[in-house]
Amino acid sequence: MQLKQIFDGIYSDGRRIYTENSVKGKKVYGERLLSAKGKEFREWNPFRSKLGAGIKKGIKSPIKKGNNVLYLGAAEGTTISHISDIIGEKGVIVGIDISARVMHKLVELSKERKNLIPYLEDAGKVDETKKELQEVVFDFLFQDISQKNQTEIFLNNAKTFLKKGNPAMISIKARSISQKSAKQILNEEKNKLGKEFFVKHAVFLDPFQKEHLLVLCEKK
Ligand SMILES: C[S@@+](CC[C@H](N)C(=O)[O-])C[C@H]1O[C@@H](n2cnc3c(N)ncnc32)[C@H](O)[C@@H]1O
Numbered sequence: 001m002q003l004k005q006i007f008d009g010i011y012s013d014g015r016r017i018y019t020e021n022s023v024k025g026k027k028v029y030g031e032r033l034l035s036a037k038g039k040e041f042r043e044w045n046p047f048r049s050k051l052g053a054g055i056k057k058g059i060k061s062p063i064k065k066g067n068n069v070l071y072l073g074a075a076e077g078t079t080i081s082h083i084s085d086i087i088g089e090k091g092v093i094v095g096i097d098i099s100a101r102v103m104h105k106l107v108e109l110s111k112e113r114k115n116l117i118p119y120l121e122d123a124g125k126v127d128e129t130k131k132e133l134q135e136v137v138f139d140f141l142f143q144d145i146s147q148k149n150q151t152e153i154f155l156n157n158a159k160t161f162l163k164k165g166n167p168a169m170i171s172i173k174a175r176s177i178s179q180k181s182a183k184q185i186l187n188e189e190k191n192k193l194g195k196e197f198f199v200k201h202a203v204f205l206d207p208f209q210k211e212h213l214l215v216l217c218e219k220k
Contacts, residue, residue: 003036007061009086010044017044017055019085023112028081042085046208049079050144050171053208059201059216062167063140066090070138070161072123072153073097073145076105077116083142084113091115094133096123124153126160133161141168146176151189158196162219168197174211182211193217 003011003018011018018034018041025040027033032043046053055061063069067087074080074095083093096119097103106118121129123145138161143154154170162168172189174182186204190213193199197217205212 001034001036003041007055008064009088010055010061011041017046017052018042019044019082022085022088026112028109029076029078042082044082045078049082050205050209050212050214051079051142051169052082053205053212054169054171054203054214054216056208057203057205057214059169059203059214061086062169062216063087067139068136069093069140069142070133070136070157071095072141072143072157074106074118075099075102075144077109079142079144080106080116081109081113084116087115089115092117092136094119094136096121096129098122123157124149126156129157130160136161138162139166141166143169144171146173148177150176151192155192155196158219164219166219167200167216168219169214169216171205171209172213172215174213186211186213189213190215196220 001013003013006012021040021042034041044052046056063086065088071080074097080095092115094117103120110116110118141162158168174185177185200216202213202215
């Protein structure tokens, strides 16, 4: 099978997308493994990952090898494991999650993936996370948190951790915000991003995720 690199560390066979597995032989969430040219690749399931869905829907990944990434809403590590593959051993990804239950799985994952740092905290408490992370310069911010104030959390983190010109992405879940029409909510939230960001590209994630918008922005 022919795999073509479509973005840094992301490959496609024309239908499905993959990252090169940095922990050979190990799956993270039951994904398919594939060997090609002496390397091993992990299929990236867009039904399980908003970033994977966004790439399938045409959003360009700004993530580069060696990047430092701040990931809010890391959960059990599905998407973060693919970013860990992309950034490689010279990069670092800090995965914040509020839930002790999912953090357990993320800690296990970080034992194999040395570039992954799990961090149990409320991503909304920027004054707390700032104390721990003030030394790190982040190249990219990603957020996937289904909370009513998800956009405000993203804006506060961007203000604190991201430099002018750097990229960020937020997955916005309409139903966590209100019961108004999804299109209306998602447009209102996208407009709020204008406070800190230039909005570069936004895609609805259907049919992979219902009533979600993934927005790629650049810090003003
Ligand atoms: C939809 S899941 C994320 C899935 C994950 N991004 C992936 O693709 O593998 C949302 C996560 O956000 C976490 N979360 C919700 N509110 C949070 C907050 N204020 N701070 C940090 N994490 C939060 C939840 O515990 C949950 O694990």
